[in-house]
Amino acid sequence: MASISLKNVQKRWGKTVGVKDFNLEIADQEFLVLLGPSGCGKTTTMRMIAGLEDITQGEVMIGDRVVNNLEPKDRDIAMVFQSYGLYPTMTVYDNIRFPLKIRGEDKAAAHERVMRAAAMVELEPFLDRKPAALSGGQRQRVALARAIVREPTVFLMDEPLSNLDAKLRVSTRAQIKNLQHELKTTTIYVTHDQIEAMTMADRIVVMSQGEIQQVGTPEEVYNHPNNTFVAAFIGSPAMNLTDGTLEGGVFTNSHIRLPGLPAVIEGPVTLGYRAEDANLVEQGGHLNGPIFSTELLGDATMVTCKVGDQLLSVKTDKDFRAPIGQPMSASLDLATCHLFDATTGERLTGR
CATH class of the missing domain: 2.40.50.140 (Nucleic acid-binding proteins)
Incomplete structure (x- = not known):
């Protein structure tokens, strides 16, 4: 398991600033939500942690390692995206097992981990199906299981519920929160939906125009907003x-x-x-x-x-x-x- 530290992190494209002076300490096993409107820099911040986006300035640490120059595959992270990214010709079982196959994991050990991950997200009846035969919620659970099976030190989730209908979003966010509690894995979750943030987060980072507006528990940002932006963004x-x-x-x-x-x-x-x-x-x-x-x-x-x-x-x-x-x-x-x-x-x- 691992804590995450971001020190004076910035992302610029020429004169355009995507993330400005981002400083944050994320505790081991914490469920942290990056919240803000489109274009506020939350996904860019997560992609810099993942290694999918170069850091213009600053330092990212996962555990006791500075990871600025590490490839994504060497950071021991697993990502779940808004798009499920499943292989259409593979069964659910093979989609979940794929990261272990790439690693060259022992077949028996891999099978045990696949079955355990499938059980966690209630996919056992669907392991022989192809993604086309699944609902949106089921496909998202396959993506979750594929991340779980890797047993990473950090989960990164980028708007994973955006493609689901309202009822499925409610049940799936409960499932994600419960999974994170069971797995005890440090999780960074990106969303523009303040209800998701309020119901799932241990702490919320509210962002606007590339800057942190407030960091706090859901109760703190709701009851004690730092400014009118947070006051207007949090709450329904x-x-x-x-x-x-x-x-x-x-x-x-x-x-x-x-x-x-x-x-x-x-x-x-x-x-x-x-x-x-x-x-x-x-x-x-x-x-x-x-x-x-x-x-x-x-x-x-x-x-x-x-x-x-x-x-x-x-x-x-x-x-x-x-x-x-x-x-x-x-x-x-x-x-x-x-x-x-x-x-x-x-x-x-x-x-």
């Missing part, structure tokens, strides 16, 4: 953000007045709150406006109202019903509100 729905002025601990804009906040600054700020931290009231709340839409989520109802020119969300009881256009009022719990610098977007205060 995203944190409500509205600009205004803070004077003497009173936040105001043309549609909201919210007294009793910490007087951390005088002047322009951005107020943030989560939909579940607001409550619908009969009247006299902090937010007032007509209902723009309602969405039944099953265990709750998401109510979006139009406050001035902004759409702001409130999560309420699953039995809530009201027509679009009906006036709505909502109160905020001051203890759960966040304040961000209006210019830099950096966090000023919050729970």
Whole structure:
């Protein structure tokens, strides 16, 4: 097993910067998720760890070895991609066994490892099939088994669930998380899906434009976002953000007045709150406006109202019903509100 260290890692293509000053320590057996929008540098970072992308500057260590100049095959890693990369003419069994065949592993020992890997991802009934006879979820499990059978020190997974439907994504992410717990293998998982990150990660690295925005547990990045980018990217729905002025601990804009906040600054700020931290009231709340839409989520109802020119969300009881256009009022719990610098977007205060 192995820890991973990235020190001042950069990737540039001429004047274009893909990853900038990336510093991170990944613990042995940790499940780390690189999260961010397309083009943020998360896949490039993982490819540099894998050796599939040259490092412009900096150092990557796996265990106690600097691996900058090592070939991918010499880094003792296994990768699972968005595309399954299966050999169409081979059976499931042969696809899983292929890495061991290339290594020249003993046939009996290889068979035992193939069967063990197939059992872990529940593929035993499908070992004689070709990939064309499998569903998308089954093909992804073959790709997982092929990575598992190598018994690497590090798993690298690049958006492995993107091609699956919603129901399969839920079951497969649970399977991956459980597998990682059983195998106790250091895992780096790349995704743009914040729900995957929140449900699977030990720690999340939120990235934007090639830079780390925040590193923390799912609870930390959700409850204590470093800036407005993280606040808006993490959560479903995203944190409500509205600009205004803070004077003497009173936040105001043309549609909201919210007294009793910490007087951390005088002047322009951005107020943030989560939909579940607001409550619908009969009247006299902090937010007032007509209902723009309602969405039944099953265990709750998401109510979006139009406050001035902004759409702001409130999560309420699953039995809530009201027509679009009906006036709505909502109160905020001051203890759960966040304040961000209006210019830099950096966090000023919050729970």
